Amino acid sequence: MAKRKRYRPDVDNDPELDISSLVDVAFLLLIYFLVTSTLRPDETDLSIVLPSQVPNENPLDIDPIAIVIGPDGSVTYNEEPIPLSGGSGADRLPDLRQRLKAYKELADGTNQQAMVTVKADDAGKTQRFIDVVNALASVKIKNVTMTGFRDEEK
Numbered sequence: 001m002a003k004r005k006r007y008r009p010d011v012d013n014d015p016e017l018d019i020s021s022l023v024d025v026a027f028l029l030l031i032y033f034l035v036t037s038t039l040r041p042d043e044t045d046l047s048i049v050l051p052s053q054v055p056n057e058n059p060l061d062i063d064p065i066a067i068v069i070g071p072d073g074s075v076t077y078n079e080e081p082i083p084l085s086g087g088s089g090a091d092r093l094p095d096l097r098q099r100l101k102a103y104k105e106l107a108d109g110t111n112q113q114a115m116v117t118v119k120a121d122d123a124g125k126t127q128r129f130i131d132v133v134n135a136l137a138s139v140k141i142k143n144v145t146m147t148g149f150r151d152e153e154k
Helices: 020-036 094-109 126-138
Strands: 065-069 075-077 080-082 115-121 143-149
Touching: 065 094, 065 126, 075 094, 075 126, 080 094, 094 126, 115 126
Parallel strands: 065 115, 115 143
Antiparallel strands: 065 075, 075 080
């Protein structure tokens, strides 16, 4: 009998590995992570104002205004009496409104906030307090501190 010859494949000295499918999987993973990740805002987008060594261009400081409403309904603007208008309606304190408007314009011109302190006597007239608050609102002064007091000198 004749000997059978077994089939032996040719030995490849330089084997190759097909990595095209691995590259496809890598790109699919990259796309998946890019799509599902959330983007954080950059730190430069945060509105943080840091103090600086630059001197302030505006050396003028504006003092806050003190408005005092007495028990009899009298109104003083930085210790100066304000004449009361006898009329009824929205403009009961026109002189106060004019002074507050000038103060607001000065504060806006110097890039500062207009600050007002309203001190009302606990036994004072409520309508006078409302008139003062209306005058503040008409000139758009929003930084207002309101306090009450009682005259102990009586």
